[in-house]
Amino acid sequence: MFMMIMLTILIIMIITVEQSLQFNHNNHNHHQNEVFTNSFQIRFRRNIDQQLAHQIAKKHGFINLGPILGSQREYHFQHRALPHARNKRSIGHYRKLRSDHLIESAQQQLGFRRIKRGYKSLVLDEIENLQLQNDPNDPFFQYQWYLKNTGQNGGKPRLDLNVEAAWAQGITGKNVTTAIMDDGVDYMHPDLKDNYNAKASYDFSSNDPYPYPRYTDDWFNSHGTRCAGEVAAKRDNGICGVGVAYDSKVAGIRMLDQPYMTDLIEANSMGHEPDLIDIYSASWGPTDDGKTVDGPRNATMRAIVRGVNEGRRGLGNIYVWASGDGGEDDDCNCDGYAASMWTISINSAINDGQNAHYDESCSSTLASTFSNGAKDPHTGVATTDLYGRCTKTHSGTSAAAPEAAGVFALALEANPSLTWRDVQHLCVLTSKRNSLYDSKKRFFWNMNGVGLEFNHLFGYGVLDAGAMVALSKQWKTVPPRYHCEAGSIVSDNLSIPTNRSLTLNIETNACANTETEVNYIEHVQAVITLNSTRRGDVLLYLISPMGTKSMILSRRPNDDDGHDGFVKWPFMTTHTWGENPRGVWRLEVAHSGPEQQHGFIKEWILMIHGTKEQPYKDLPVEDDNSKLAIVKKAHEDAIDNKKN
Known part of the structure; x- marks a missing residue:
């Protein structure tokens, strides 16, 4: 067992080095x-x-x-x-x-630059003494449509996080700490001070234990305080709104407020107090300009890998990431934080089920929560703000990630033994399609090889706190995870045609009969090296042996790069979750754009991550129509077919 753990860590570190080399290459x-x-x-x-x-x-x-x-x-x-x-x-x-x-x-x-995600507003909302009977008495609860959507401001009733179903089970986030990695947290805010975890907090911008935001006239550093309120604003105190996990603790890690980010500031932030902090929430990333390819450097990757392997006393820290605000001109698979296997990438929807105009799409997004409302700017996210105030206008995928962190805090209270991987499995199995749809009709709901519905924008759907808590209570930890290098193609002269796609095939047995055998997929990475006369016009599709097609890179019209390309860049998909990886994987490479381009693909390494043993087999099924029941039946049918 010890040798297996060491082998796994070695493979992880190899991937880490490859990624960090690529990040440095592309940007420096x-x-x-x-x-x-x-x-x-x-x-x-x-x-x-x-x-x-x-x-x-x-x-x-x-x-x-x-x-x-x-x-x-x-x-x-x-x-x-x-x-x-x-x-x-x-x-x-x-x-x-x-x-x-x-x-x-x-x-x-x-x-290097790291950008907060979400749009700041200078509107200062006054607290209004309005209450809803039998609901929290916090005056802004009526505006928190993402917690309880009754159709306010043109929203779709019941399109929310279903937190009341979790609260009704007596689960409110007790004994769980979420760290907000941001520009500081106003820990003296009357709606936050009782739920503030000082021991788990630190200021890496000023190197002291007090991550208080630096106040400016434009309220630029309100970001972290707003995110903190979404997770842990206190209930029934007559102030602002209520947090998703209103009895949980929130820690402040101030690390964004300096002219330039460094690898050491990021690494120390993500590795801070890993046994006191359960969840790290990040609503920032590389510039969302549609032309940047960037991600964590070496020390930061080491911190994240250490967190998932050793944090929470060996259960693994949960890293929640906002998928990005670059809109349809960007692809979050070019953001090495959101696209990492070790993080949970969260996209957003608005109150009627549409994607927000700033939402990026990519195959690495696992699930979605909510950001601002449809057309009314005052149907954003209601939360805490600087100067002890409240706001109704927090938005962007910045607002979505802390909501997810709050839902995960509820799950961890329901079952403190959940590993970081258990939380990802629970996301896949309990997220709902609900009423989510792409307003521009580019991305539709599809079904993968084991019957799981996914969407290129929304992942496996909107998080359902009630369902996640209920399943957490009876959850059995998933089997050990292995990393299989399933095959590779290396060449200096594989030309990408100008007027049609290039298809490459890798046939794999998924490391069968070895120590790293994978029979049930979690994440798949296509580690790719290519050059093009215009990187933004390159399209990449990965098709699994069970026929699931993932667009692992979409067109990015602002990316004019003709020099750097991609070097060992790990494009990741979650869309094949639960599938059997054996068989032929296909990679389709093409150019798309108004002008003809040409290029070469030099390397494709197929990495499959998952379990050898069947997950979920010991979990009871209470609803035959649930995702759990559908996947369990698909797995059992596959075993029966193999026997026959």
Whole structure:
């Protein structure tokens, strides 16, 4: 068993290195565009304690900000006399550090942009003393249509998160902590202060334990406070609205409020107090401009992998990600955070079931929640705001991710033994199609090989808190997960035709009769290297042996790149969840756009992640029409057919 765990971790780290190499390649090819910060990643030749690290830092004119991910060999140094951002490396400081006999390596941190998702509003809403009988007495509850949709403001009745069904089971988020990784949390807000977890909070922008937002005239740093209220605003206190998990705790991790992000700030944020924090909620990412291809660097990937393997005392932390606000001109599979297997990517819908105009689509999205209402700007998300105020206009997929975090907090109270993978399985099995639809009729609901409905915009549907809590209570942890490199094609001259698609096939037995055999799929990655005269015109489809077709890259009209392409980029799909991976996988590559383009695909590696043993087999079925019943029957039929 120990050898299996080590093998799995080794494969994970290989993928991590490949991803981090790609992120650096795609975004830092041109040295004139690089930004160097005043932070350095230091690796010592042996383990040292904090006191010695402080002494060495001081000797060379630096300050020691502490270990990286709990390591005793890697530390975060900063030189306050250097500007936070410059366009040249600090060679002199680098040489000074390297001259120390205890220092093995020193790496000056590159700076890069990370953008909050969602649209801020300057409207300051006043609290209105209105109550709904038998509902929470919080005055903004009547505006929280995503919690209870009665058709207000033109919404569709019962199109909501079905939280009342969870609350009715006595589940309100007790003993669960969600960290809001953002621009700070106003922990003195009267609707948040009783549910604030100070021990799990930290400010990585200012390096102190107080992640209070920096106030500005334009309210730019209201983002984290608004997200926090969605998760854990207190119930029945007559202030603002109510959180999805109103008895849960919320922690603040302030990490977005500096001119440039660094790998170490991200890594330390995502690895902060992994046994005190259950869920990390992120409503930000690379620029949603439709031309950026970017994601976590090396230390950040290590933090996420460590979180899912070791966090929550071995059960794994849950990382929730907003899928992106780039609209139909972007594809969230080009965002390495939202498209990661280790995160749960959440898209949004509005109060009548349509996708929001800013929603990105991609095959890695697992499920959806809600953002703003249809046409009325005051039917956004009602939540806490700066200065002790409330707002009704929080929106974007920024608003969707914390709602999902709240639903997961309910599930974790119902069953504290859920692993990070259990939560993903529960998303797939309990999310509902409900009334969700693509207003532009581009993406329809499809059924995969085991009978699960999915949509390229909405994943497996809108989260259903009541159903997730009920299933969590009887859940049996899914079998161990394996990573199978199912096959690859490598070539220097596979030309992508200008007027038709190129189809590549990989036939696989999914590592049968080996230690990494996969019979039931969770995630599939197509790790691809290609170049094109216009990267934004490339279309990629992955077709499973059971016939499920996933668009793993859509056209991005703003992406004019003709140089970098994709290098070992892991395009991910969740659409084949539960399927048998054996057989022929097809990759279709084509150009789409007004002008003819040409290019080459150089490598396709097929990675299949899932279980050898059948999941769900020990779960009782109470509803023969449920997703659980449908998938269980498909799995059992497949076993019977194999025997025959």
